[in-house]
Amino acid sequence: MKRLTLQQEIEIAEGNIKGLLHFQAFHEDNEEVQMALLEWAKELKRLKGLAEVKTHKNGFEYTEKVTVRGRDRYLLNGEIVALQCIACKDAFELGGFSKNKKGVAGKYSQCKNCDRKQTSQWTKNNPERKQAQNKRNSKRWYNDNKAHKLATHHNWRAEQLSLKATLTSEMIEELSWSRQGRCFLTGRADVELDIDHALPLSRGGGSTLGNLILIDARLNQMKGQQTLIEFLERPEVQAIVDPAHVEETLRMLANYNSMRVQAYELHVEQVAEKADRERKKERQKLKKQLKVIK
Structure with missing residues (x-):
């Protein structure tokens, strides 16, 4: 089952309170409704307390941190604004990741820094394959342009x-x-x-x-x-x-x-x-x- 975001939980709590207030207008003496209203009011206060804007050490703001399959996602009002890199385990704004249509929020799982290090190491270990790759890319670019x-x-x-x-x-x-x-x-x-x-x-x-x-x-x-x-x-x-x-x-x-x-x-x-x-x-x-x- 897909986990609800903090923003979605707040919207549900607000919706329930509105519904109970509407019901209470026709049933003023109903104690169960009053008790339910108090409980949802406490829950909404708790959720909004969690939704306070926090600042990460890397400079981005977020209201909620969600861990999915061992990887942290940072949300601001329900939207993903930052991700954790699976290589260095640090968190960065979405601009710190290269594009990937199939990835979370359309980004690769590794940050750009780790991508560069990995590419540099591969180039160092495979000079002949890199030279052949450059030649193919150059020929492809010339044919395309x-x-x-x-x-x-x-x-x-x-x-x-x-x-x-x-x-x-x-x-x-x-x-x-x-x-x-x-x-x-x-x-x-x-x-x-x-x-x-x-x-x-x-x-x-x-x-x-x-x-x-x-x-x-x-x-x-x-x-x-x-x-x-x-x-x-x-x-x-x-x-x-x-x-x-x-x-x-x-x-x-x-x-x-x-x-x-x-x-x-x-x-x-x-x-x-x-x-x-x-x-x-x-x-x-x-x-x-x-x-x-x-």
């Missing part, structure tokens, strides 16, 4: 060159599902895909949804620092790519940049040429500085 990782990486690369960096994990996922895992240029699904900047970062492109495509890793290596437009003009590339997929890709990039295809191609050419001129100026400036040093 691959889109976030890619977005962060490409944004970082763009930021190093003071270029636009607005990618999110949702954009990477949108890019991945837009062609059902197919290469944006060939339409093939049986190849390893790489994220490529249509306008390379080195030539003024940014890490934005309107500058990224998914293409065959081998094509990405062939492309190098060329813009997508320059790359598609190469005869050997034209023999590999699928015209329908190329057209769809160019239309997609133009739409993301709020342009028509021809305007987008001209825009890419102008930005790349400007970046090339600036890079050439920097090289010439560096050569002059080296001559002065010599």
